[in-house]
Amino acid sequence: MRCIFIYNPVSGRGKTGKKLEYILRRLGEKYDIVDSYATASAGDMTRAVREYAEKYDAIIFSGGDGSFNEAVQGLCEANNMPEIGYIPGGTVNDIAHSLGIPSHIRGALKVILTGKNVLLDCMRVNDRYAMYIVAAGAFTSATYTTPQIQKNLIGRLAYGIEGIRKNLNFDVFRVKITDGEQCLEEEGVFVAFLNGKYVAGIGLNRKASMTDGKIEVALIRQRKFPNLFHKIRAYFALANLFLFGYRVKERQIIRLEGSHFEVETEDRVTWNFDGERGICGKICVDVLPQKINIIVPQKSKNI
Numbered sequence: 001m002r003c004i005f006i007y008n009p010v011s012g013r014g015k016t017g018k019k020l021e022y023i024l025r026r027l028g029e030k031y032d033i034v035d036s037y038a039t040a041s042a043g044d045m046t047r048a049v050r051e052y053a054e055k056y057d058a059i060i061f062s063g064g065d066g067s068f069n070e071a072v073q074g075l076c077e078a079n080n081m082p083e084i085g086y087i088p089g090g091t092v093n094d095i096a097h098s099l100g101i102p103s104h105i106r107g108a109l110k111v112i113l114t115g116k117n118v119l120l121d122c123m124r125v126n127d128r129y130a131m132y133i134v135a136a137g138a139f140t141s142a143t144y145t146t147p148q149i150q151k152n153l154i155g156r157l158a159y160g161i162e163g164i165r166k167n168l169n170f171d172v173f174r175v176k177i178t179d180g181e182q183c184l185e186e187e188g189v190f191v192a193f194l195n196g197k198y199v200a201g202i203g204l205n206r207k208a209s210m211t212d213g214k215i216e217v218a219l220i221r222q223r224k225f226p227n228l229f230h231k232i233r234a235y236f237a238l239a240n241l242f243l244f245g246y247r248v249k250e251r252q253i254i255r256l257e258g259s260h261f262e263v264e265t266e267d268r269v270t271w272n273f274d275g276e277r278g279i280c281g282k283i284c285v286d287v288l289p290q291k292i293n294i295i296v297p298q299k300s301k302n303i
Contacts, residue, residue: 001032002031002034003035005036006052006060006061016087023087023109028300032075035056043070043164045071051074051214053075053078053126058114060085060087062089064092065274066276068274069273076291082293084295085294085296095132095198097198099300113289115295115300116238116300117293119211119290119291120191120294122291123287125133128279129288133193133273134285137188137269138220140270143212170234172189173265174186174265175226179256179264184219184254187222187223190238190241191219194215195215207246216257219255220238221253221254260284267281269281
């Protein structure tokens with residue numbers, strides 16, 4: 001089998017690049033041919049994955065959740081679907097946590113060499129794709145506005161500092177969500193479409209499945225012109241969601257489940273796709289079932 005290893009040389013403090021020789025040697029234990037490619041700029045991962053999907057039987061890639069998102073763009077645009085292996089190399093690594101893939105290189109390589117293949121769902125959002133979360137509102141900009149140098153220095157704490165610095169006001173926006181059977185119209189401060197178990201390193205949706213053909217939606221509602229009490233109430237609702245998970249009993253949180261959603265909101269609302277800046281305004285979210293063929297730990301259950 002022919003394999004190519006694609007990696008982001010700057011994510012995760014550059015540790016993957018430092019271990020390149022070791023990684024290629026271990027991959028050679030499974031694959032007959034092992035090549036490598038280092039991404040050079042934003043979007044390069046997508047282009048490389050799309051191109052190499054036609055030439056290789058397996059694509060192994062490394063990087064953070066943003067790199068995973070770029071890889072998914074390339075995979076969904078390719079005509080061929082190779083086997084995928086993932087070596088986490090980011091700050092938080094939510095997708096790896098959801099799949100049970102160790103965050104250290106040695107453990108992730110063991111999964112690739114001895115694991116099993118599963119077919120994961122992903123999400124199509126208009127003409128783009130996302131693997132585990134599509135979100136807007138409070139704190140969602142922190143993952144793509146936090147400088148890389150800060151993430152390298154202090155890790156996930158950098159996200160918290162950036163989120164507090166920019167999101168304490170909890171801007172309210174109008175959102176209309178239709179799933180083909182019901183229509184929900186609310187003012188909100190946070191909305192998320194979830195296909196993974198972890199968000200920001202927290203088990204927000206631990207009981208979810210990435211192979212069941214559906215996604216979960218959480219909306220934290222708010223009055224259009226909230227007073228101080230209403231603002232504090234929204235803070236508590238968001239804290240409850242992240243501390244106790246998607247199923248927490250909380251009157252401020254509206255929950256939906258399904259495989260197709262049409263979302264109308266204001267043009268100023270910016271969506272976060274897997275930790276990366278997405279598009280603004282109106283979106284259509286569809287589940288693409290069993291789209292990504294990835295290697296996970298042999299003993300993994302309920303992915």
